[in-house]
Amino acid sequence: MNTEGLLAQRMIRLKSSAIRELLKHSKMENVISLAGGIPSDALFDFEGLSQATQLAITEQPKNAFQYGLTEGSHALREQITALCAERGVMTRPEDIVVTAGSQQALDLVMRALVNPGDIFVVESPTYLAALQTLELAEAQLLTVRSDRDGMIVDDLAELLKTQTIKGVYLVPTFGNPSGVSLSRARREQLVTLAAEHRFLIIEDDPYGELRFTDERNPTLFELAAALNGHTDNVIYTSTFSKILAPGLRLGWVIMPAWLLHKVASIKQAADLHASSLSQVVAEYYLGLGRLPAQIETIRAAYKRKCEVLASLLEQELGEHVTFEMPKGGMFLWARFRQPRNTAEWLQETLKQGVVFVPGEYFFAAEPDHSTFRLSFATATEEQMQEAVARLKRAL
Amino acid sequence: MNTEGLLAQRMIRLKSSAIRELLKHSKMENVISLAGGIPSDALFDFEGLSQATQLAITEQPKNAFQYGLTEGSHALREQITALCAERGVMTRPEDIVVTAGSQQALDLVMRALVNPGDIFVVESPTYLAALQTLELAEAQLLTVRSDRDGMIVDDLAELLKTQTIKGVYLVPTFGNPSGVSLSRARREQLVTLAAEHRFLIIEDDPYGELRFTDERNPTLFELAAALNGHTDNVIYTSTFSKILAPGLRLGWVIMPAWLLHKVASIKQAADLHASSLSQVVAEYYLGLGRLPAQIETIRAAYKRKCEVLASLLEQELGEHVTFEMPKGGMFLWARFRQPRNTAEWLQETLKQGVVFVPGEYFFAAEPDHSTFRLSFATATEEQMQEAVARLKRAL
Incomplete structure (x- = not known):
């Protein structure tokens, strides 16, 4: 393995422990997590x-x-x-x-x-x-x-x-x-x-x-x-x-x-x-x-949650942040219009009581530091409303 | 890795697939298996x-x-x-x-x-x-x-x-x-x-x-x-x-x-x-x-099964085979008094409808071909009786 490869690997390890730390924060009281890719157990059959x-x-x-x-x-x-x-x-x-x-x-x-x-x-x-x-x-x-x-x-x-x-x-x-x-x-x-x-x-x-x-x-x-x-x-x-x-x-x-x-x-x-x-x-x-009906339930719920999160983001943070509207899945991928290091910003949002995953963790090379990932699967609509308000306060 | 190491590794792979094949045989009808290290589900709580x-x-x-x-x-x-x-x-x-x-x-x-x-x-x-x-x-x-x-x-x-x-x-x-x-x-x-x-x-x-x-x-x-x-x-x-x-x-x-x-x-x-x-x-x-009582149940049953297998072996194959009486566990490890390749013998015992694991599979180096492993955990006492009779016929 060449030096570059080794460096890349060390980065992955660091990122992975950083995310583990992040998820610990997300379990703290009063912290709303938009970080984890965890299905909503409120929807489990x-x-x-x-x-x-x-x-x-x-x-x-x-x-x-x-x-x-x-x-x-x-x-x-x-x-x-x-x-x-x-x-x-x-x-x-x-x-x-x-x-x-x-x-x-x-x-x-x-x-x-x-x-x-x-x-x-x-x-x-x-x-x-x-x-x-x-x-x-x-x-x-x-x-x-x-x-x-x-x-x-x-x-x-x-x-x-x-x-x-x-x-x-x-x-x-x-x-x-x-x-x-x-x-x-x-x-x-x-x-x-x-x-x-x-x-x-x-x-x-x-x-x-x-x-x-x-x-x-x-x-x-x-x-x-x-x-x-x-x-x-x-x-x-x-x-x-x-x-x-x-x-x-x-x-x-x-x-x-x-x-x-x-x-x-x-x-x-x-x-x-x-x-x-x-x-x-x-x-x-x-x-x-029961699986087909269960999938329909999840689809409908996540679609609704995704729309809620997207419209909140648009409304509250639209002048700062841009994103592609997801057509499925569990994640919304956003980017600041003006360069901003989202790993550093996370320290601010944590103080306000909301976590997300900085986008840089998902790049094997040349990270785009202005990106971040929000999950709409886990949080309730009320929590998303509060979470976006907190994100706004952290700006 | 040196050549010797590579050879040893190839041996392990071969042995491992050999055992997989063996366990397939053990699922054939009319074959009694003393091969697998599988706990008796008749004893499950x-x-x-x-x-x-x-x-x-x-x-x-x-x-x-x-x-x-x-x-x-x-x-x-x-x-x-x-x-x-x-x-x-x-x-x-x-x-x-x-x-x-x-x-x-x-x-x-x-x-x-x-x-x-x-x-x-x-x-x-x-x-x-x-x-x-x-x-x-x-x-x-x-x-x-x-x-x-x-x-x-x-x-x-x-x-x-x-x-x-x-x-x-x-x-x-x-x-x-x-x-x-x-x-x-x-x-x-x-x-x-x-x-x-x-x-x-x-x-x-x-x-x-x-x-x-x-x-x-x-x-x-x-x-x-x-x-x-x-x-x-x-x-x-x-x-x-x-x-x-x-x-x-x-x-x-x-x-x-x-x-x-x-x-x-x-x-x-x-x-x-x-x-x-x-x-x-x-x-x-x-x-x-319930675990302590369950462990007592398993202990008593395996002890009894071990004694039955050991006395059958002693009685029927004692002149050919020697072994140490187990004080616990699931396995009895036997050895032919006169050199005999048990992997080859297995082909004979298979014809009689009984399988065991040839001892050579358990050596990382210098196998003792005259050894074999019998499990007393899975088979019933009646099956063990029949199995030992078949082993004897295969001699």
């Missing part, structure tokens, strides 16, 4: 989860409490296959590994894929915890900027003229932190490039179902199947954390067979398999048929 | 687990289904502290990280500790899945033989004259696969050596509670506190898998602070935290006060 848990322990107590398969239970993988099909991701149970959230999917995939020094491209800005898994695997990171249509794939194409890359990691739909989605044209361009230049795409899709409009972009996985005739270089990961319950720690990852064997073997050494109890509960929950 | 689960979802639904702390819930870490105190392991909640079984504890600790090429010493034979975590971390392995009193610590002392080692990994009580326990004198010698030579001890203690006699050796953690005045170089890990339910995927690891911070930061990238649902269920189960 406790009735359905309770029913599913009852069924798990009465109908399948042995499966719920005994060791299971490293790849995940057959029953759950079959249901995930059906769930994926509705998203246009056509797969088979044997192509899936059930993981402890998509966070573990990223970590296992990076451990299986990356040799120290391998080049991975990430969006700028990108999801911080993915950077941590790339760092642990000692990947070398290159960044490609994003705009309102997601990653600027032309810039990636330019980069590919001089660099051989192992893969591209991105959240193409309702990105974290940017909130933007990759346009249809750029999706097609990206999967075509991947086949031409033989690199892997890691498609991280935790938020795809949380759309606020009827606009629905095909997944990169689906487009690769259509345009390339195969999905050999797309790794698709998703999670139950944002649509059902993060405490189950259940996600999944779809991979080509050669990678799946490696990932399963590392998972065996890493934790044997995901919680059996969580898996059986998820299996029954999906069996109850 | 389903009534208590069901009560605890009910309590979890009625009393703490938010905690059960929402994100939690990377280190594990405060409540569970407090109960683990009390549980450890009964074992003579005096610790504090803030020294504990709750993991997805002790398997994850090993993987996280190795990722945090090991730089490629660091020397780790393991027992010969030793627990295969620990070798896998050491392999993934690119440790260089050295082995020290075991006898009926566990690792021959004199040999380790000899080795320390010429080698600087990072750590020693061992299962000091009712070892897997050997079934033996490290004697009191050797325990004292080992913790003293660790302080003198400044290496770490990773004390893996999944089976310590499963003792069949009143004999109880202090943990290395306890002895280090007593003899060295501190536990800075002992990492203690244990699990709920063998005493409660493996499907919860809950274990824990106790570490010095400098290591705990590193482990927590890697765990954050690896899976954020263990299943919240599993943690709240374990918290209520421990609160019900």
Whole structure:
């Protein structure tokens, strides 16, 4: 690893502990947090989860409490296959590994894929915890900027003229932190490039179902199947954390067979398999048929919360701050019109009792210090009103 | 890594896939398995687990289904502290990280500790899945033989004259696969050596509670506190898998602070935290006060099953096979009196419909091909009777 790479890695570590500190603040009394990417538990389907848990322990107590398969239970993988099909991701149970959230999917995939020094491209800005898994695997990171249509794939194409890359990691739909989605044209361009230049795409899709409009972009996985005739270089990961319950720690990852064997073997050494109890509960929950309505509930609530936050920001801070209206997901990504270091500003807003995440934490290189991420998922409307008032006072 | 190290690693990978294949066989109809280290679910306290689960979802639904702390819930870490105190392991909640079984504890600790090429010493034979975590971390392995009193610590002392080692990994009580326990004198010698030579001890203690006699050796953690005045170089890990339910995927690891911070930061990238649902269920189960009685139940049943298997072996195969009578745990470690390759013999026993694990899989170097591991935890007494008859027919 070169010095630049090492420096970048040290930055990621520092950022990650900075965010841990930040989240501690957000638990302090009287502090309103717009920082964490935590689903609102006021929206959890406790009735359905309770029913599913009852069924798990009465109908399948042995499966719920005994060791299971490293790849995940057959029953759950079959249901995930059906769930994926509705998203246009056509797969088979044997192509899936059930993981402890998509966070573990990223970590296992990076451990299986990356040799120290391998080049991975990430969006700028990108999801911080993915950077941590790339760092642990000692990947070398290159960044490609994003705009309102997601990653600027032309810039990636330019980069590919001089660099051989192992893969591209991105959240193409309702990105974290940017909130933007990759346009249809750029999706097609990206999967075509991947086949031409033989690199892997890691498609991280935790938020795809949380759309606020009827606009629905095909997944990169689906487009690769259509345009390339195969999905050999797309790794698709998703999670139950944002649509059902993060405490189950259940996600999944779809991979080509050669990678799946490696990932399963590392998972065996890493934790044997995901919680059996969580898996059986998820299996029954999906069996109850309540997920589509639950997703509708979350969509409607987050859409409303997003609109509230956006209009408050517009109204109270519009002369100082600009942002793109999210079409889904959990995050609003804002930028000061005039340069302002938001990490420093955070010290002021903390005094007023409100926290957010400074945008600089999400850049692997060349941070835009004037940016910041606000989550509209966790806070109530009243809290958002008070939070924005406090942000204004901190200016 | 030198060529020898690479060869050793390839061996571990091969062994690990061989065992995966083996366990597939063990799920075939009419095959009796003495292979897997799987607790008998006939002994699970389903009534208590069901009560605890009910309590979890009625009393703490938010905690059960929402994100939690990377280190594990405060409540569970407090109960683990009390549980450890009964074992003579005096610790504090803030020294504990709750993991997805002790398997994850090993993987996280190795990722945090090991730089490629660091020397780790393991027992010969030793627990295969620990070798896998050491392999993934690119440790260089050295082995020290075991006898009926566990690792021959004199040999380790000899080795320390010429080698600087990072750590020693061992299962000091009712070892897997050997079934033996490290004697009191050797325990004292080992913790003293660790302080003198400044290496770490990773004390893996999944089976310590499963003792069949009143004999109880202090943990290395306890002895280090007593003899060295501190536990800075002992990492203690244990699990709920063998005493409660493996499907919860809950274990824990106790570490010095400098290591705990590193482990927590890697765990954050690896899976954020263990299943919240599993943690709240374990918290209520421990609160019900049923664990001591449950451990007594398992002890009595495994003791009986161990005696049955041992007397059958003695009676039917005694002229060919020798073994040490286990004083606890789940495994009986046997050896042919005359050299015989048990991996080859397994092909014969498979035809008769019985599987075990060939001993060679548990050696990091210089395997003893005449050894084999039998588990008495899973099979019923009737199955063991039939299994031993089949083993005899395969001779």
